Amino acid sequence: MVDLAKRLARRARGKEPSPIRELLGYLKVEGMISLGGGYPNPDTFVFDSIDIRFKGGSTATLEGKELSVASQYGPSDAHPALKQELTTWHKSKDGVALGGDQLVVLNGCQEGLFIMAYLFTDEDDSIILSEPAYPGALSAFKSFTRNFVAVPLDEHGMVTSELEIILDRLADRGEKLPKFIYTVPSGHNPGGVALAQDRKEQMLKVASKHDLLILEDDPYQLVSLDGGDLAPTIQSMDTEGRVVRLDSFSKVFAPGLRIGYASGPADLMHQFLLFKQSSNLHTSMFIQATLQKYMSTSGHEGFRKHIRTNCEFYRKNRDAMIEAARKYLPPEVSYNIPSEGMFVWFVLPDKCDAKRMINEQCEKLKVLLVPGSAFSTRGGLTNCMRASFSMVAPEAITEGMRRFGEMVKAEMTRS
Numbered sequence: 001m002v003d004l005a006k007r008l009a010r011r012a013r014g015k016e017p018s019p020i021r022e023l024l025g026y027l028k029v030e031g032m033i034s035l036g037g038g039y040p041n042p043d044t045f046v047f048d049s050i051d052i053r054f055k056g057g058s059t060a061t062l063e064g065k066e067l068s069v070a071s072q073y074g075p076s077d078a079h080p081a082l083k084q085e086l087t088t089w090h091k092s093k094d095g096v097a098l099g100g101d102q103l104v105v106l107n108g109c110q111e112g113l114f115i116m117a118y119l120f121t122d123e124d125d126s127i128i129l130s131e132p133a134y135p136g137a138l139s140a141f142k143s144f145t146r147n148f149v150a151v152p153l154d155e156h157g158m159v160t161s162e163l164e165i166i167l168d169r170l171a172d173r174g175e176k177l178p179k180f181i182y183t184v185p186s187g188h189n190p191g192g193v194a195l196a197q198d199r200k201e202q203m204l205k206v207a208s209k210h211d212l213l214i215l216e217d218d219p220y221q222l223v224s225l226d227g228g229d230l231a232p233t234i235q236s237m238d239t240e241g242r243v244v245r246l247d248s249f250s251k252v253f254a255p256g257l258r259i260g261y262a263s264g265p266a267d268l269m270h271q272f273l274l275f276k277q278s279s280n281l282h283t284s285m286f287i288q289a290t291l292q293k294y295m296s297t298s299g300h301e302g303f304r305k306h307i308r309t310n311c312e313f314y315r316k317n318r319d320a321m322i323e324a325a326r327k328y329l330p331p332e333v334s335y336n337i338p339s340e341g342m343f344v345w346f347v348l349p350d351k352c353d354a355k356r357m358i359n360e361q362c363e364k365l366k367v368l369l370v371p372g373s374a375f376s377t378r379g380g381l382t383n384c385m386r387a388s389f390s391m392v393a394p395e396a397i398t399e400g401m402r403r404f405g406e407m408v409k410a411e412m413t414r415s
């Protein structure tokens with residue numbers, strides 16, 4: 001097992017659990033009369049009952065005890081009934097059996113990115129990640145450190161041979177090693193690629209060699225565009241307790257609800273729990289109850305069916321984008337065909353300036369993509385662009401790509 005104490009950031013050391021929250025366990029004792037809690041009385045809450053109607057016709061009602069629980073303060077790790085659902089969900093999805101102290105519900109994966117950097121990075125620490133990188137992660141991490149070690153990304157995900165070379169070099173020179181490896185293994189945002197199995201193995205091997213933690217941020221795992229079995233997660237292959245995994249319901253349920261969960265070794269999840277206690281007590285019980293009601297009403301197979309239907313929808317959009325890219329983009333532009341997620345990453349000839357293209361031509365041609373520099377740790381990737389196929393219908397995707405093709409051709413004749 002990994003020694004946590006030595007790697008915590010200064011701000012996270014010696015944090016004590018909330019003395020009141022620690023007493024909550026006693027409430028389960030049969031016959032206990034608690035004069036200790038400071039909770040408001042649920043009889044005073046405004047809700048009488050809440051009916052939820054899901055697409056497809058199924059319904060659920062929150063009332064009585066369930067409604068009191070959903071409206072009341074709750075445990076910092078998870079709504080108890082949701083925790084049970086998630087433990088079963090995680091086991092059937094990833095084959096990993098989580099203990100009761102190995103899961104913490106979060107306000108989306110984004111909160112997990114913030115917590116991880118809060119826990120482990122002081123200002124003079126660094127994080128190692130593939131570039132291009134998800135800007136939301138860079139933004140969360142930059143709250144604590146501006147030091148990033150960038151590893152290239154290719155069609156098989158982070159180039160782990162490079163990861164190894166970079167870390168070996170740092171170690172040989174006696175320099176400080178990064179605090180953790182950050183990776184998005186499925187449907188990478190913005191790269192649109194999946195991390196190959198042999199690279200997951202190499203990442204774990206390298207993490208073990210240099211005694212590093214891995215943050216596996218996997219919100220696109222279930223947005224699987226070509227069907228088939230899910231790839232083994234890095235967490236499922238970890239035998240040393242080095243992986244913190246982030247799962248999200250944003251892409252398969254509803255992002256506005258802000259719900260996901262972290263899982264990993266119990267001592268690490270305890271640190272996540274302490275953070276929740278001191279930041280927002282817990283993720284909204286109401287939102288957790290809504291997800292729990294959906295999972296128990298539809299059943300996990302019903303949920304998976306809903307996800308498969310949505311993946312079919314996204315697959316058609318992806319196919320429209322790739323077909324139009326083949327038709328309208330000059331052969332000098334390269335891209336991968338994503339098997340998960342919502343993004344295609346376009347690499348234009350070196351001389352193209354994506355920011356200038358957007359600034360000068362996006363209004364005229366009426367097509368918008370995100371310039372690559374948004375995904376770089378130091379303003380690089382200036383000849384790259386990210387396109388998303390999630391929000392636009394296939395016909396509009398085709399027309400958008402035709403316009404993008406015009407934009408690229410104009411830039412290529414200019415430069």
Ligand SMILES: Cc1ncc(COP(=O)(O)O)c(C=O)c1O
Pocket residue numbers: 107108109110111134136184189217219247248249250255259260
């Ligand atoms: C790679 C990646 N990580 C995390 C997030 C945030 O996910 P959530 O909505 O679960 O906070 C996103 C959202 O786009 C993402 O693309």
